[in-house]
Amino acid sequence: xxxxxxxxxxxxxxxxxxxxxxxxxxxxxxxxxxxxxxxxxxxxxxxxxxxxxxxxxxxxxxxxxxxxxxxxxxxxxxxxxxxxxxxxxxxxxxxxxxxxxxxxxxxxxxxxxxxxxxxxxxxxxxxxxxxxxxxxxxxxxxxxxxxxxxxxxxxxxxxxxxxxxxxxxxxxxxxxxxxxxxxxxxxxxxxxxxxxxxxxxxxxxxxxxxxxxxxxxxxxxxxxxxxxxxxxxxxxxxxxxxxxxxxxxxxxxxxxxxxxxxxxxxxxxxxxxxxxxxxxxxxxxxxxxxxxxxxxxxxxxxxxxxxxxxxxxxxxxxxxxxxxxxxxxxxxxxxxxxxxxxxxxxxxxxxxxxxxxxxxxxxxxxxx
Numbered sequence: 001x002x003x004x005x006x007x008x009x010x011x012x013x014x015x016x017x018x019x020x021x022x023x024x025x026x027x028x029x030x031x032x033x034x035x036x037x038x039x040x041x042x043x044x045x046x047x048x049x050x051x052x053x054x055x056x057x058x059x060x061x062x063x064x065x066x067x068x069x070x071x072x073x074x075x076x077x078x079x080x081x082x083x084x085x086x087x088x089x090x091x092x093x094x095x096x097x098x099x100x101x102x103x104x105x106x107x108x109x110x111x112x113x114x115x116x117x118x119x120x121x122x123x124x125x126x127x128x129x130x131x132x133x134x135x136x137x138x139x140x141x142x143x144x145x146x147x148x149x150x151x152x153x154x155x156x157x158x159x160x161x162x163x164x165x166x167x168x169x170x171x172x173x174x175x176x177x178x179x180x181x182x183x184x185x186x187x188x189x190x191x192x193x194x195x196x197x198x199x200x201x202x203x204x205x206x207x208x209x210x211x212x213x214x215x216x217x218x219x220x221x222x223x224x225x226x227x228x229x230x231x232x233x234x235x236x237x238x239x240x241x242x243x244x245x246x247x248x249x250x251x252x253x254x255x256x257x258x259x260x261x262x263x264x265x266x267x268x269x270x271x272x273x274x275x276x277x278x279x280x281x282x283x284x285x286x287x288x289x290x291x292x293x294x295x296x297x298x299x300x301x302x303x304x305x306x307x308x309x310x311x312x313x314x315x316x317x318x319x320x321x322x323x324x325x326x327x328x329x330x331x332x333x334x335x336x337x338x339x340x341x342x343x344x345x346x347x348x349x350x351x352x353x354x355x356x357x358x359x360x361x362x363x364x365x366x367x368x
Contacts, residue, residue: 003194003236004123007075007102014074015320025256025285027073028313031271033262034059034092038082040108042142055081057263061091067261068096070281077128077258079106079271090118097124104128106168108142112154116161126164128196129155133169133183141172155190165192166236172200173217176351177224184233194236197222197245198308214304215295219247220346227343229336237308239332240325241315245306246338249315253294253302257313259284269293271309273301 011028018026037055068076076096083089084107096103102124109129119125132141135148158165167187171180187195199218222245235242243249255270265277266284273293278284294302294310318325 006123010074010102011316012320015316019320025254025290027071027257027259027281028316029075029077029258030068030071030073031077031079031258031260031309032059032064032067033079033081033260034064034083034086034089035081036262037085038080038108039085039110040082040142040144040147054263058086058088059263061088061095064092065095065099067266067281068099068101071259071261073101073259075102075104077104077106082108082111084111084115089115093119093125097122100124102126104166106130107154108147109151109154110147112151113157116154116157116163119163121162121164123164126166126193127155127158128166128168129192131167131169131183131187132171133175134179134186137175137179141170152190155192159191166194166196167192168196168198170198170200171221174351175221177221178347180225181230181347184230188232188234194234196236196308197242199245199306215306218245218304218306222246223340223343224346227338227340229338231337238312238315238319238329239336240318240329241308241312243332244311244315249318251311251314251318252296253305253310254313254317255293255310256285256288256290257317258309272305272307 106128132138138148260267260271268276319329
């Protein structure tokens with residue numbers, strides 16, 4: 001099982017409390033961005049496209065704590081940029097552990113061995129390492145040769161010291177389901193607690209706009225990858241969200257489920273779209289025109305989105321929102337092979353991205 005029982009219990013009781021209180025919109029995970037600065041320049045990420053004076057800024061620990069207390073979500077994801085480049089990241093993490101928040105510190109792990117002495121193992125702290133598949137695919141995705149090996153070195157050291165470690169994998173057009181399934185085997189052999197998956201999303205600031213998956217292609221790729229599943233694979237996600245990616249379920253987006261706070265304030269409406277900022281969490285929830293977002297809204301910016309930050313909370317809400325959702329989650333948790341002969345046939349097909357590209361050329365361009 002990819003999530004400790006104590007964490008599952010905390011989330012379950014929190015969600016049930018919100019529903020008993022009649023709250024239709026509530027946060028599940030706070031996306032806390034303490035900086036945008038990074039030591040990589042991934043083609044599918046737009047965070048480091050900000051001007052230099054913005055990239056030099058950090059949220060202070062007190063600003064982070066106020067946002068966490070104001071939001072009240074039981075889990076906090078700390079993306080970036082690269083959080084390990086924040087000069088006070090250890091203080092921020094220690095403060096959140098003291099608040100008994102379940103923290104996913106999202107890192108490319110290039111600095112993990114160097115910075116690991118700043119942290120203490122805790123059930124509340126997980127290093128969520130960005131690894132986008134096997135060596136060649138990952139190095140292309142992050143535009144750095146050798147990035148995969150450095151990430152694995154950092155993960156091994158964290159595991160050796162008793163830290164919780166998960167992987168976070170974003171898949172783009174051209175992802176080979178067979179290669180990704182081999183990657184799952186490799187991560188399980190390494191000893192990670194679980195794996196997280198999401199299709200890439202073409203938000204405006206990303207330099208590469210060509211290689212994001214559309215919805216139909218997402219469902220096909222994830223069905224091929226996740227059907228006929230091995231028992232050894234463990235995923236650190238709602239099983240109903242994975243079924244959503246496979247095309248077995250349809251959910252509306254719940255962008256308020258994973259609100260984002262960064263140096264500009266509370267980002268409207270979600271982690272990926274930037275349609276303004278609110279000064280307080282209450283203002284974000286009250287004044288954001290939520291009906292204007294999500295696939296069902298007709299907003300072209302949301303047309304192909306199936307990402308974790310928009311739909312994981314939808315799946316969790318389904319789990320605790322009805323008996324059928326709860327029973328579906330139990331069934332998916334304990335009977336997750338998903339035997340599918342058609343998906344097996346898909347694995348024999350040649351992988352052809354909609355837009356052709358040469359990974360070695362792309363990596364060379366990024367380094368020059």
